[in-house]
Amino acid sequence: MDWIPPNIIEAMRGSHQLGIFLRVDTDPVLRVWFGVNDIPAGFDSIDPDGTVYVGGGKLIGVPTLEVLVNGTADSVDFTVSGVDPQTGAKMLDSIPDIRGAAVQMGLTTLDDYFQPMGAVVPIWAGTASHVNEASEAAQGESSPTLTLALSVVTGESTRSRPARVLWSDAMQKSLSPTDDFCKQVQRLARGVQPVWPNY
Template identity: 70%
Template sequence: MGWIPDNVVDAFRGSHQLGLFLRIDTDPALHLWFGVNDIPAGFDSIDPNGTVYLGGGRLLGVPTLEVLVNGTADSVEFTLSGIDPSTASKTLDSLPPLRGAAVQMGLTTLDQYYQPMSSIIPVWTGTASHVSESSQAVPSGESVTLTLSLAVVSGEATRSRAARSLWSAPHQKAISPTDRFCDGTARLARGVQPAWPNF
């Protein structure tokens, strides 16, 4: 058995139901999955004892999940829409502090009873930045609904714009031991102009 259990690999090869799970490490932690009913599940190596994941409704789309590359990564937004204003207000008032909380996204396949076939397999980790709310204009006589969004970044900077970091050779070698891309960073900091190769 490897990183992905054999029964999940077999399910991926055929027709399968996919369960997407979101965990936000607040106090208390928020556990949400993109489905209808609440189900017990647990992230492999994060909360191995498991917990109950709340059904967040039908999934309309997953944002592009990016990783930190060369010190730059965009933020992504996870959204819940169709919420009435009073429920949205109660939700925002009851939220624990989110800024800086770890956010994990994971997946697994579901069996014929819509239950997870394995522990949740983590596929992406980010850091919560901020919550926002928006509302579309509606014609007279129709109910107003709100959309709540959580901005999440990969990397360490919780800003609404892409974050940049200064990388040194030790930073880069911690990620990729054979990469020599940042070996001349210290010379650049001292003002030494490197000799660039001609191609």
């Protein structure tokens, strides 16, 4: 079973260009890739038919992507900077409701014409939290610019909902019906010290 197509694996072994894609499940869906031109692409198993991804400009830095561990994970900010105030105001007015929207980030290799060599492979998923905007004072004759950021969290936590401190057996069973790992958690919450197996 090939999770990643052989031609993509072969391209990754040598010199290659990576395309990094961001999909936010709003209404309508926001599709951005970190490059210059708009290109057709599709997320493997998420958006198989594909559509046009809007070029978001050159990617300066990729934020550290973390997964949910022990009920905690940091938020991640995807940032666009250098936006003039008028364009930024239009962007903020036209943004659909993003709170709670699923966010997927994926990548694929690009060919010599900067076109995707295959479907985008999803590598990280999160939940949209909120949009930030910041503006620095213009220096000298330079024009003022805005920095817009989309905050995304992993797991089920957002800034208004703190991370869970107790993972119950029912929650674990919903993910893995045969897993008894969390069977004694309720007793721990009541202050009972269960006897754990000694191997």
